Amino acid sequence: MKAFLEWANETGDIDPVLRAAKAHLWFVTIHPFDDGNGRIARAIVDWALARSENSSQRFYSMSAQMRRERKEYYEILEKTQKGTLDVTEWMSWFLGCLDRAIVGTERALTTVFRRDQFWKTYADVSFNERQRLILNKLLDGHFEGKLTSSKWAKLAKCSQDTAHRDILDLVEHGVLLKDSAGGRSTSYSLKDPRP
Numbered sequence: 001m002k003a004f005l006e007w008a009n010e011t012g013d014i015d016p017v018l019r020a021a022k023a024h025l026w027f028v029t030i031h032p033f034d035d036g037n038g039r040i041a042r043a044i045v046d047w048a049l050a051r052s053e054n055s056s057q058r059f060y061s062m063s064a065q066m067r068r069e070r071k072e073y074y075e076i077l078e079k080t081q082k083g084t085l086d087v088t089e090w091m092s093w094f095l096g097c098l099d100r101a102i103v104g105t106e107r108a109l110t111t112v113f114r115r116d117q118f119w120k121t122y123a124d125v126s127f128n129e130r131q132r133l134i135l136n137k138l139l140d141g142h143f144e145g146k147l148t149s150s151k152w153a154k155l156a157k158c159s160q161d162t163a164h165r166d167i168l169d170l171v172e173h174g175v176l177l178k179d180s181a182g183g184r185s186t187s188y189s190l191k192d193p194r195p
Contacts, residue, residue, distance in 0.1 A: 001032050008044070016052030020045050020062075021094035022087065029081055042066055049098075059109065065101035073097075115139045118190075125173050130156035131166050135175070138190045146179065146187035 008023050027041040042063035049062055066073050072093070080090040118139055127135065134152055137143045145151070152163035167188055170176040176188040 001030065004030060008048070011051075016048065017095070017098070018091060020048030020052060021091050023048050024094070025077070025080065025087060025090055028077065060101045060105035062098055062101050065097055065104065069097055069100075111139070111141060122173070122175060125175065128166065130158055130162070131170060134166075135170075135190070147176070147189065148185075148187050 004023075004026055007026075008019075014022075024041045024045045027044055028037055031037050033040070045062050045066075076090055076093040080087055115136075118135075130152075133156055134143075134147070137155065138147065147167075149160055149163045149167055152158075152167060153160045156163060156166070158166075167176060171178060171188065174191055177191050179187045179189055181187065
């Protein structure tokens with residue numbers, strides 16, 4: 001552990017992101033504690049990445065991404081620890097995981113900014129509780145398929161007529177647009193609030 005800590009606190013001999021990957025691998029391989037080694041190793045990665053960026057703030061979490069990819073993580077970890085001293089595959093997986101963490105955060109931030117822009121654009125419109133519920137589902141991207149009055153009624157737990165009135169009100173305010181198909185398959189889409 002003394003050698004590990006001295007090495008982890010050094011700078012300059014390898015790329016700091018690769019150093020973060022190696023630090024994680026070395027720490028979990030040393031396995032100095034009966035419990036908590038994974039959590040500490042993820043904290044070490046987050047610390048090393050923050051240091052590599054020369055910033056105390058990051059908007060992505062490598063630790064959270066590693067937990068999401070737990071199965072693959074354990075597979076590559078075991079393969080690396082039981083193999084030769086070649087850590088190339090581990091490094092490759094780590095860099096891919098880091099990339100996925102950053103991309104996931106970019107998507108999440110895009111959703112946050114889109115929601116913020118939407119609510120600012122329609123700040124003067126009075127929405128009822130059902131409308132807010134459905135609009136939030138649409139904005140969060142947690143809505144599957146097309147928005148119809150039937151789906152609205154089911155999600156908002158209201159009658160078909162109430163759902164239809166809610167939707168027409170939003171169309172009138174320019175919040176929703178009626179899709180081109182009509183009749184029984186009439187559906188609606190969220191209007192992009194950007195000019």
